[in-house]
Amino acid sequence: MHERFHVTADVLIDGSGAPPLREAALLVEEGRIARVGAAFAAPEGVRSIRVGTLLPGLINLHVHIEMAGESDTWATTRRKDAEGALAGAYQAAKTLRAGITTVRDLGSKGCVAVALRDAVDRGELPGPRILTAGVMLTMTGGHGWPIARETDGPWDARKAVREMLKAGANCIKMMATGGVLTPGVQPGNAQLEEEEMAAAIHEAHKAGVHCASHAIGTQGIKNALRAGIDSVEHGHLLDDEAIALFKERGARLVPTLAALQCIVDHAEDGGMPDFVVAKARALMADAFDNIRKAHRSGVEIVGGSDAGTPFNYHERYCYELELMVRELGMTPVEAIHASTARSADFLRISEIGRLEVGKAADLLGVRGDASSRITALADVALVARGGILAVG
Numbered sequence: 001m002h003e004r005f006h007v008t009a010d011v012l013i014d015g016s017g018a019p020p021l022r023e024a025a026l027l028v029e030e031g032r033i034a035r036v037g038a039a040f041a042a043p044e045g046v047r048s049i050r051v052g053t054l055l056p057g058l059i060n061l062h063v064h065i066e067m068a069g070e071s072d073t074w075a076t077t078r079r080k081d082a083e084g085a086l087a088g089a090y091q092a093a094k095t096l097r098a099g100i101t102t103v104r105d106l107g108s109k110g111c112v113a114v115a116l117r118d119a120v121d122r123g124e125l126p127g128p129r130i131l132t133a134g135v136m137l138t139m140t141g142g143h144g145w146p147i148a149r150e151t152d153g154p155w156d157a158r159k160a161v162r163e164m165l166k167a168g169a170n171c172i173k174m175m176a177t178g179g180v181l182t183p184g185v186q187p188g189n190a191q192l193e194e195e196e197m198a199a200a201i202h203e204a205h206k207a208g209v210h211c212a213s214h215a216i217g218t219q220g221i222k223n224a225l226r227a228g229i230d231s232v233e234h235g236h237l238l239d240d241e242a243i244a245l246f247k248e249r250g251a252r253l254v255p256t257l258a259a260l261q262c263i264v265d266h267a268e269d270g271g272m273p274d275f276v277v278a279k280a281r282a283l284m285a286d287a288f289d290n291i292r293k294a295h296r297s298g299v300e301i302v303g304g305s306d307a308g309t310p311f312n313y314h315e316r317y318c319y320e321l322e323l324m325v326r327e328l329g330m331t332p333v334e335a336i337h338a339s340t341a342r343s344a345d346f347l348r349i350s351e352i353g354r355l356e357v358g359k360a361a362d363l364l365g366v367r368g369d370a371s372s373r374i375t376a377l378a379d380v381a382l383v384a385r386g387g388i389l390a391v392g
């Protein structure tokens with residue numbers, strides 16, 4: 001049921017990157033933003049909610065909705081698809097309640113995120129808007145192989161994309177390098193070849209579907225960029241040539257800072273395989289310096305946390321924004337811009353990501369002033385998706 005409601009905020013951050021507005025108000029009607037701007041009174045009989053900061057619902061461009069931040073990801077790959085689907089339903093509800101109103105799922109076992117997306121769209125389960133890659137594509141024995149579609153050669157890569165499109169994927173995810181969470185593969189090593197990725201990307205673009213590539217090592221990042229990838233996930237070992245390629249191609253970087261940081265933060269907690277901690281620590285030495293350099297050089301950074309990886313909880317997406325501020329030198333307004341309007345533009349979903357008249361009422365209200373203290377995003381007071389209140 002669409003509710004008509006009014007919100008007043010000490011601070012309004014509209015998502016566009018514009019400076020925050022003090023003493024603002026917003027009116028929701030029929031699931032959309034009907035009025036927004038300098039403070040105005042609630043219409044007669046309409047409920048009014050007061051928050052510290054009001055901003056668009058956040059967009060997390062890199063999640064694994066069926067994973068809950070378990071310490072041993074490798075163990076979860078042996079789970080049955082039905083178990084993954086139920087776990088995903090639980091994570092979707094938590095995601096929405098934390099103010100993340102759109103997620104891009106970059107790989108679920110057995111395409112469970114496709115079924116989850118459809119159940120949420122039908123209104124049967126609470127959750128954010130979900131876009132999903134279905135099952136990720138990896139080379140035989142490549143990163144994530146137990147939950148991936150293994151593919152070798154350009155024609156099989158095309159077929160794998162066709163399978164995902166048939167299964168209902170909104171985007172395609174492919175592995176350009178090894179990764180942290182798979183034993184026996186090295187994050188620095190290239191995996192799918194440029195020509196395999198180019199074939200897959202061609203097939204996806206033909207259907208109007210964008211492609212994301214997991215890429216940590218330098219060569220793999222460049223292979224993915226040359227192949228025509230739309231977003232590079234992680235990008236930790238990028239170099240100057242990769243920075244130039246990003247800008248030349250207009251590809252986005254989703255740095256997933258929280259994925260590495262959460263492993264390092266919890267290294268002594270136990271539960272994670274030793275190889276995971278060792279690989280994350282080794283990458284940490286250069287990763288943030290490289291990403292900072294890319295940011296300062298004008299590579300377009302969009303928000304995504306790799307939620308679901310060890311200790312990296314879906315409802316703690318605000319930690320990724322905190323790291324953008326702390327490690328990349330963004331202002332809180334910039335970090336919010338990267339995780340709202342800029343992400344919406346990347347997804348080409350014009351109705352989300354900004355607090356403007358006519359847009360969907362996807363809203364996050366928090367108690368403090370998030371324009372001066374990004375950690376205020378954790379203190380949620382109001383969440384709405386399409387004008388339907390989930391919190392508040």
Ligand SMILES: [Zn+2]
Pocket residue numbers: 062063064106306
């Ligand atoms: Zn991931």
